[in-house]
Amino acid sequence: MSNALQFTAISGANSEDAVCYILEIDDAKILLDCGSYEDYAGEGLAQLQRVAPQVDAVLLSHPDLAHVGAYALAYSQYGLTCAAYATQATQMMGRLCMLDVVKTLAAREEFSLFDEKDVDAAFESVTALQYFQPKALPGKHSGIVITAHSAGHTIGGTIWTISNGAEVVLYALDFNHMKEGHLNRSSLMEGGLGMVNQRLMRPTLLITDSYNALYSLPTRKQRIECFLGSVGDVIKHGGNVLIPVDSAARVLEVAHILNDWWPHDKMRRDTHVLCLLSGYGRRVRSFAQSLVGWMSGGIESQMSDRDAKPFDLRYVTIVQSLEELDRRVRKDSRPRGRSRRAVVLAPLEGMSTGLSQELFLRWAGDRKNAVILPQRGPPSSLARQLYTRWWDRTQTRRTGGSNDSSADASSVVQLAPPVRLSRSTISVTVKKRVQLEGEELDNWIVQEKRRKEQEAAREALLKRKRDMLDDDDVSSASESDDDATERRIGMAAAIGDVSAVAFSEIDLETERLLSGQSFDLYVRGRGPVRGLYLENKSYCMFPFQEMNRRTDEYGEIYELEKYMVKLDTDDATLALDADKPYESDDGGKKESRPTKAVVEERRVQLNCQLSFVDIEGRADGTSVRNILALVMPKRLVIVHGSSAGTKALADYCRDPGVQVTKEIYTPRVGEILNVSSGVNVYRSRLTDTLFKQVRMASVQDSMVGFVSGRVRYAQGDQVPTLDRDGTGLQSAWHPTVLVGDPRLSALRSVLGKQGITALFDSEGSLVCNNVVAIRRGAGKHGGPDTLQVLGNPSADYYHIRAVVYSHFAAL
Known part of the structure; x- marks a missing residue:
């Protein structure tokens, strides 16, 4: 039999939207990532809602919005109840990322899709894996084995292999083949100098992205020097620097770079403060310190160099609000009466909302200030609009004023000097909360008082219903259908699962209790027998009912809350407690005065400097093309990139001169691809x-x-x-079967280690010691290619043939 393999793009195909895909292996549906940006809009969410209840497993690759942004929403609202898998670092940092997003959105708009409890519940259900740890899916899909491999790019970032018999799917998005300050390179390049890891070679299907397909980046050293040089120039001129970053992923690399650079100049330490502006910044740093094992060896070596915590970021000051940032800036008097300035890392990276947008509105009009973008930002975001303007200005300089976007589209001037967009404006949608005043405040106070009274009465009524529950086995024989309905309502209310219709009776009784005018209840009883049925009648009685203990099969049920010891929230050891709901660093304090959400459009004058230096930590287009040729997949699916980038990478692979598979797919959103290999697999x-x-x-x-x-x-x-x-x-005799790597280039290396001179001739044959030729031959009856060892019988011939045979397994 053959394994059926289908691929469907829910979001992030022929576009740079957040990624979410469905991989179907036989009757198993595997959700590959579950991303959404902070606007939570688009057709992708509707598609996700439709397929979420049918999913059998979820694989999460990176702890950022593009990969986990919709996971809590799908878990709490869309019926996604299946097993989910991620590395421990992705689970922990992804949770903090989503908590910061929820806090940011709830503080500025009427955000009710999910809350912090939903985020905690969703990520607590994730099964944490280590790298290279094979894991079989549960239940009837136990034949499918998933394995996590390092992807770079983010802490805990993952490349997934999904194996089922002879089918091996390699899911590799947003990987980085280069080592960074706090991260090792991807496991793809662990095969040696310029070689791919053999365990990840020749997959049945490779799913990869074209996000950087059009871009060729300078070396990492050059980009870091340009980034630090841009920050240093603004500091010398006494300006503020805004660096928009994400909440818990790439922020670690940017903070690590600035932290190592900051102490080398005493002047900037006196005139500026380096800050991470985030509600969960302290917890992100604490978690990063506990995840040193997921970082590069250079971070671990710092522990022996000095008596300090690993990844301590000692020069990065963490602040939680703009008010605290202002206090930090004004804390000390500066020499010569100069006020202190700041270099601030602020989420969210899209700048469409959050603290980064607020700082941009505050600093954009000052010529001394600068905005430095370390990544392009999500599509349609404020950061992407600023990047587009930077791109247009640098391209205009490059092409002599023609602004030809098609000129040399395969590369980007990554190290261009900062640009100044003077005498230009940009429209910014500002979402914020304002305090209620006047009549709105009076109406809110009346409604809140009424709500609290109803809530207290309802809680008292529900408590009474819980206390009066009879044992099901004793009462089921004597209950009528109506009584059973009332019991189900009471049981549902006891666990908090009551619909609006079910609460109607409870609300009616609550109103009667609040009025104080009625103390009688109508209790249903049995009437006289008429025919074959009993008649139900109601009697006006004093509301007394015998109290019964609630029990289950193990005995009496206790209210555990009465016996729990309240822990000290200031205890630092609670920071890494995975079972404790995560709280923001400010203790989750809320405004005591009621507020409402408002939206306004502002025209912002742009006088500040604008720079873009790529520190996204992704492989560029040149590297991706070279890696594809080394991985040698049998089929290729290209997603997560602009239409132009996707087409460019597909056209490169389709070139007859490129040794890459020609079975290439570039799906659209919603398109179902049949990517089965057609190879029959028989089990015995x-x-x-x-x-x-x-x-x-x-x-x-x-x-x-x-x-x-x-x-x-x-x-x-x-x-x-x-x-x-x-x-x-x-x-009986059978012909010898050679199993192994048939590449002549690999065989040439083996022969060279044996002291045999091997060179390729014009026909592609490998000539050894000028006496023996090794060439590929076509297999019989359309079978696989073979290797032919040609030459006259001699000592060299038999020696070379023995080396060739030793390179393969002879069966």
């Missing part, structure tokens, strides 16, 4: 007698052997059994 059992006679040879990470026998079906068994052949054919 080997008897112990036959297995003992098989000679096994090691090939990479597997053991391979040649088997000859007869297939038999046991009665009522669906899986056949392979047993010895009693006719004597088992010991």
Whole structure:
């Protein structure tokens, strides 16, 4: 039989939107990432809501909005209840990222899609994995095995391999082949100098992105020097610097770079303060210190260089609000009467809302200030609009004023000097909360008082219903249908699962209790027998009912809240407690005065400097093309990139001169692709007698052997059994089968280590010691290609043939 393999893009195909895909292996549906940006809009969410209840497993790759932004929403609202998997670092930092997003949105608009409790519940359900740890999916899909590999780009970032029999799917998005300040490079490039890891080579299907397909980046050293130089120039001129970043992923790399650079100049330490402006900044730093094992070896070596915590960011001051930032700036008097300035890392990276937008509105009009973008930002965001303006201005300079966006579109001037957009404006949508005043405040006070009274009465009524629950086994025989309905309402209310319709009766009784005018309840009873049925009647009675203890199969149910010891929230050890709901660094304080959300459009005058230096930590287009040729997938799906980038990468792979598969797919959102290999896979059992006679040879990470026998079906068994052949054919001669890497380039390296001179001739044959030629030959009857060793019998011929045979496993 053959495995059915289908791929569907929910979001992030032929566009740079957040990523979310469905991979179907036979009848198993696997959700690859679950991303959404902070606007929570678009057709992708509607598609996700439709398929979420059918998903069997979720794989999360990176702890940022593009990969986990919609996971809490799908878990709490869309019925996504299946198992989810991520690395421990992705689980922890992704949780903090989403908590910061919820806090930011709730503080500025009427955001009710999900809350902090939903985020906690969603990420507590994630199964944390280590790198290279194989994990079989539960239940009937146990034949599918997933394995996490390092992707770079973010702490805990993951490349997934999904294996099912002969099918191996490699899901590699947003990987980085270069080592960074706090992260190692991707596991893809752990095969040696310029070589791909053999465990990740030749997948049945490779799913990768074209996000940087059009861009060729300078070296990391040059980009870091340009970034720090841009920050240093603004500091020298006494300006403020805004660097928009995400909440818990790439912010670690940017903060690490600035922290190492900051102490080398005493002047900037006197005139400026380096800040991370985030409600969860302290917790992000604490978690990063606990995840040093997921970082590069350079971070671990710092522990032995000095007596300090790893990744302590000692020169980065963490503040929680703009008011605290202002206090920090005004804290000390500066020399010569100069006021202190700031270099601020502020979320969110899109700048469409949050603290980064507020700082931009405050600083954009001053010529001394600067905005430095370390990444392009989500589509349609404020950061992307600023990047587009920077791009247009630098391209105008580059092309002599023609602003031809098609000129040299395969590269970007990453190290261009800062630009100043003087005498220009930009429209910014500002969402904020304002305090209620006048009549609105009076109406709110009346409604709040009424709500609290109803809530107190309802809670008292629900408590009474809970206390008066009878044992189901005793009362079920004597209950009427109406009584059972009332019991279900009471039970549902006891666990907080009551719909608006079910609460109607409770609200009616609550109103009667609040009025103080009625103390009688109508209690249903049994009427006289008429025919074959009992009649229900109601009697006006004093509301007394015998109290019964609530019990389950283990005995009496206790209210645990009465016996729990309240922990000290200032205890630093609670910072890493995964079972404790995460709170923001300010203790989750809320405004005591009621507010309302308002939206306004502002025209902002742009006088500040604007720079873009790529510190996104992704492989550029040149590197992606080279890696694809080394991975050698059998089929390729290209997603998560602009239409132009996706087309450019696909056209490169389709070039006949490029040694990459020609089965290339560039799906649109909602398009279903059949990416099955069509290879038939048959499963059978080997008897112990036959297995003992098989000679096994090691090939990479597997053991391979040649088997000859007869297939038999046991009665009522669906899986056949392979047993010895009693006719004597088992010991008959069979041609030698060579299993291994047939590439001549790899064979050339093996021959060179044996002291044999091997060179390629004009026809592609490998000529050894000028006496033996090794070339590829077509297999018989359309079979796989073979290697032919050609030459006259001699000592060199037999020696070279022996080396060639030793390079393969002979069966």
